[in-house]
Amino acid sequence: MNIRQIWSDQNNTWHISLAGEIDIYNAPELKNNLLKLVEQNKGDIQIDCSDLKYIDSTGLGVLISALRRVKDYNGTIMIKNLQPYIYKIFTITGLDKVFTIEVQE
Amino acid sequence: MNIRQIWSDQNNTWHISLAGEIDIYNAPELKNNLLKLVEQNKGDIQIDCSDLKYIDSTGLGVLISALRRVKDYNGTIMIKNLQPYIYKIFTITGLDKVFTIEVQE
Amino acid sequence: MDEISIKLPAKPEYMSVARLTAAAIANRLGFSIDDIEDLKVAVAEAGNYLINHFSDIFMLEFHYRIEDERIHVRVMAPNAETAKEHQSRESELSLFIIESVTDQVEKDMYQGSIRGFSILKTGGGSLKHE
Amino acid sequence: MDEISIKLPAKPEYMSVARLTAAAIANRLGFSIDDIEDLKVAVAEAGNYLINHFSDIFMLEFHYRIEDERIHVRVMAPNAETAKEHQSRESELSLFIIESVTDQVEKDMYQGSIRGFSILKTGGGSLKHE
Numbered sequence A, B: 001m002n003i004r005q006i007w008s009d010q011n012n013t014w015h016i017s018l019a020g021e022i023d024i025y026n027a028p029e030l031k032n033n034l035l036k037l038v039e040q041n042k043g044d045i046q047i048d049c050s051d052l053k054y055i056d057s058t059g060l061g062v063l064i065s066a067l068r069r070v071k072d073y074n075g076t077i078m079i080k081n082l083q084p085y086i087y088k089i090f091t092i093t094g095l096d097k098v099f100t101i102e103v104q105e
Numbered sequence C, D: 001m002d003e004i005s006i007k008l009p010a011k012p013e014y015m016s017v018a019r020l021t022a023a024a025i026a027n028r029l030g031f032s033i034d035d036i037e038d039l040k041v042a043v044a045e046a047g048n049y050l051i052n053h054f055s056d057i058f059m060l061e062f063h064y065r066i067e068d069e070r071i072h073v074r075v076m077a078p079n080a081e082t083a084k085e086h087q088s089r090e091s092e093l094s095l096f097i098i099e100s101v102t103d104q105v106e107k108d109m110y111q112g113s114i115r116g117f118s119i120l121k122t123g124g125g126s127l128k129h130e
């Protein structure tokens, strides 16, 4: 797993890119990272998943938990460039209704 | 494993490209292919290994066996664009002395 | 019919090994990329579920039975006995996912807890594929 | 210390599974790309050797023992008894390769035949690396 982030003052948004595999082993690290970011700046979150190869239920749980924090201050989480086969995991679990998602063409 | 070949009348040579993994499972298929080619045209052989990811002892055995046939009519086998970590397998087994090899930069 | 079995420590860090083995087996059988991914996901979520469910789980076992275009895989926590008090909410997600990406799932129960999954995945696309 | 074990049919078509598992384990331990490749090659050649050596080999077993930066792997043909009459010439190549890419190899002998390999590979580059 690889996480990079840039804060944009202009549109009050964290631009995050997630790459590699997110699973039960490294999901806690992702959770710590996301929680630190929203403590630092209470903004919206855009997650670019162009290079995300795999996410499991534990990784989804982290996203849900982050969404809860972000909603506390009326922020949003947007997930971009999700590969179709990963998007499938979001639809199966109903999370396509919970997050705003853009699938990769 | 993927094998492609083109016969060049001009320099009396089979231009072969080997891609993927060659192992105990598919080495017999490689052997059949090479033997058919040298039956068809008794020429030199150039093998491009740019996309060769793995070769095991069985694959090396096939190359040795092909070399023997080719030497029967005074032909040569040249191995090109070998990845350094695969070249290592040739040096370990002394086959760097037996084949003419060009390693990938 | 061929059989493959794998035993791993029931630790999060080895789930990547479980996934890669599942993918390697499905790949060897000539499954499509989608079906390989489905099997990998199902096996991983079965492992996740068991790791999350039991406090005394040490080993995970994966038994593959391979026939033509079908893979049967049992994922088991052989000696696990004690369910955690608080079940993580991700476990529901795991169950959803396993059921959706496979052709058939049976749960092996032990004292009211799921202690294993018997999963069937066929190469021709899962029945519940979108 | 963690242990992983894998049992496979001793058939050429499953050696890709053996390789991928070896690579996945070494990758999990943070081995360098070269060391991952070395372990993969050693495990595969050990399997090749045994498949080529015995006429009555059905199963291959791989036992990994993992400590810090070291992987011990035993590759075994537990019930194989009958050596083939003609030993394939690739077997010499297998032995050469195994010895060159690992830190230590022990051969388990049975009635004059090698029936198993105990291989040690450390993450810090093999001793015999060029």
Ligand SMILES: Nc1ncnc2c1ncn2[C@@H]1O[C@H](COP(=O)(O)OP(=O)(O)O)[C@@H](O)[C@H]1O
Binding pocket: A060, A061, A062, A063, A064, A065, A066, A068, C088, C089, C090, C093
């Ligand atoms: N609807 C849900 N489905 C699956 N998992 C969830 C759901 N909601 C929360 N989770 C997971 O359960 C855990 C607890 O959620 P939450 O109430 O947000 O607590 P926390 O504040 O510890 O993140 C979180 O880590 C999250 O991963």
Ligand SMILES: Nc1ncnc2c1ncn2[C@@H]1O[C@H](COP(=O)(O)OP(=O)(O)O)[C@@H](O)[C@H]1O
Binding pocket: B060, B061, B062, B063, B064, B065, B066, B068, D088, D089, D090, D092, D093
């Ligand atoms: N020096 C060698 N080292 C390892 N394997 C070899 C060597 N020479 C030949 N072989 C392998 O042994 C087998 C027999 O070799 P060869 O005499 O060329 O017979 P064939 O005509 O059946 O190819 C070949 O398939 C080849 O793979």
